[in-house]
Amino acid sequence: MDRLIIRGGIPLRGEVEAAGAKNAALPEMVASLLTGESIQLHRVPQLGDVKTTIGLLSHLGVSVERRDRETLFLRADRISRFEAPYQLVKTMRASVLVLGPLLARFGRARVSLPGGCAIGTRPINLHLAALEKMGATVSLDAGYVEAKAPRLRGARITFDGQTVTGTENLMMAATLADGVTVLENAACEPEVADLAALLIRMGARIEGVGTPTISIEGVDHLHGAEHEVIPDRVETGTFMVVAAITGGDVTINRCVPCHLEAITEKLQETGVIVEETDWSIRVCGDGRVQGINIRTHPYPGFATDMQAQFMALMAIAQGSSVITETVFENRFMHVNELLRMGADIKVIGTTAFVQGVPMLSGAPVMATDLRASASLVLAGLAAQGITTVSRVYHLDRGYESIEQKLLGLGANIERVTE
Numbered sequence: 309m310d311r312l313i314i315r316g317g318i319p320l321r322g323e324v325e326a327a328g329a330k331n332a333a334l335p336e337m338v339a340s341l342l343t344g345e346s347i348q349l350h351r352v353p354q355l356g357d358v359k360t361t362i363g364l365l366s367h368l369g370v371s372v373e374r375r376d377r378e379t380l381f382l383r384a385d386r387i388s389r390f391e392a393p394y395q396l397v398k399t400m401r402a403s404v405l406v407l408g409p410l411l412a413r414f415g416r417a418r419v420s421l422p423g424g425c426a427i428g429t430r431p432i433n434l435h436l437a438a439l440e441k442m443g444a445t446v447s448l449d450a451g452y453v454e455a456k457a458p459r460l461r462g463a464r465i466t467f468d469g470q471t472v473t474g475t476e477n478l479m480m481a482a483t484l485a486d487g488v489t490v491l492e493n494a495a496c497e498p499e500v501a502d503l504a505a506l507l508i509r510m511g512a513r514i515e516g517v518g519t520p521t522i523s524i525e526g527v528d529h530l531h532g533a534e535h536e537v538i539p540d541r542v543e544t545g546t547f548m549v550v551a552a553i554t555g556g557d558v559t560i561n562r563c564v565p566c567h568l569e570a571i572t573e574k575l576q577e578t579g580v581i582v583e584e585t586d587w588s589i590r591v592c593g594d595g596r597v598q599g600i601n602i603r604t605h606p607y608p609g610f611a612t613d614m615q616a617q618f619m620a621l622m623a624i625a626q627g628s629s630v631i632t633e634t635v636f637e638n639r640f641m642h643v644n645e646l647l648r649m650g651a652d653i654k655v656i657g658t659t660a661f662v663q664g665v666p667m668l669s670g671a672p673v674m675a676t677d678l679r680a681s682a683s684l685v686l687a688g689l690a691a692q693g694i695t696t697v698s699r700v701y702h703l704d705r706g707y708e709s710i711e712q713k714l715l716g717l718g719a720n721i722e723r724v725t726e
């Protein structure tokens with residue numbers, strides 16, 4: 309397993325470019341199951357989760373070809389299996405996204421229940437209840453979901469809770485259903501809208517994209533398409549915090565600033581300077597930031613995927629902050645590791661009370677999940693001394709060559725392969 313060794317205390321300065329969004333690329337790769345024609349995706353990041361999704365789709369019979377660094381060609385004209393096996397699903401919960409497309413196009417799917425992960429139990433009850441409303445028969449067998457449907461039929465579905473991949477699963481399923489499906493309380497994340505943009509390019513009939521009410525009129529078949537994945541707003545937000553936590557000056561190019569409004573507002577509240585153009589964000593952190601309160605919320609609220617990164621910043625802020633996690637039940641795995649670096653954080657339920665300290669101290673720490681590992685890298689960049697982050701495979705799931713980008717900003721960081 310790889311480790312990152314970071315010597316902190318250096319203000320990072322320069323420019324980086326946002327990669328394609330992991331959480332848009334994954335469902336868009338899976339959307340290739342909805343047609344036998346070729347899907348061409350540009351700006352697909354080189355990430356652990358993308359590799360896992362390529363493995364899963366290949367297992368099903370999709371031909372996947374990476375033509376250059378960022379372009380994938382996918383073609384599902386010879387699907388031979390309809391099962392997403394446990395050994396693949398357990399490493400990446402997003403594998404459950406194959407459920408809707410397989411059911412819609414082939415009338416059958418057998419997908420391992422994802423099981424929990426570090427940040428929560430991660431059930432898929434909302435996905436399954438909605439598919440049953442569309443006429444699927446769903447049963448559980450030895451840890452697998454067995455689903456069958458001669459042809460899905462349009463339905464009005466109100467999600468009990470907002471679910472990003474649940475919305476994506478049902479939107480894909482509904483594109484080939486018989487009749488109109490209306491999704492109420494649908495997720496409004498930009499990644500959902502980007503998936504819808506691809507589906508519309510493939511011939512799907514979708515309205516209400518980006519709002520909590522999405523309607524999809526089923527068609528008989530979808531055709532091939534070409535699409536560019538939107539920039540990754542969480543990677544962009546992470547590099548915004550890089551500038552703030554090191555007191556540096558970083559510009560993130562080829563991003564979409566309007567996808568990060570809640571993050572930008574909160575960073576400005578801490579005293580950090582943020583300048584935007586249509587396609588870039590520049591963040592200048594001079595001196596110690598002020599502690600502020602944040603509460604995570606589905607988009608357009610403060611993204612739960614930015615909570616851990618923000619906590620690292622609040623750990624060295626002037627004053628105190630209250631961080632409330634409302635989306636996942638256990639997304640504070642980074643706290644214990646930050647405490648080892650000298651942070652002053654108390655967790656009660658899903659709220660963390662942070663008392664800013666003047667400086668963190670470098671230490672050996674362990675990554676537990678994707679965004680927690682980003683939080684530890686950020687803390688290491690700001691800390692005095694050397695921080696070693698182990699189990700960085702968590703980080704590699706969602707950040708494309710992060711140490712190269714940080715080196716380009718002047719960081720003293722090295723990847724060591726054990």
Ligand code: EPZ
Pocket residue numbers: 330331334401402428429430431432433434435436469470471472473474499612613635636637678679706
């Ligand atoms: C997506 O996960 C993202 N992953 C997550 O990003 C992100 O944190 C999350 O949305 C919230 O924004 C991908 O898009 C691949 P949810 P998802 O369904 O869809 C509960 C990262 O770091 N729920 O919106 O799995 C669930 O337990 C990852 O990039 C049910 O109870 O999240 C959670 O508490 C981490 N039943 C809440 O809803 C269900 O059937 C939101 O989950 C589905 C969800």
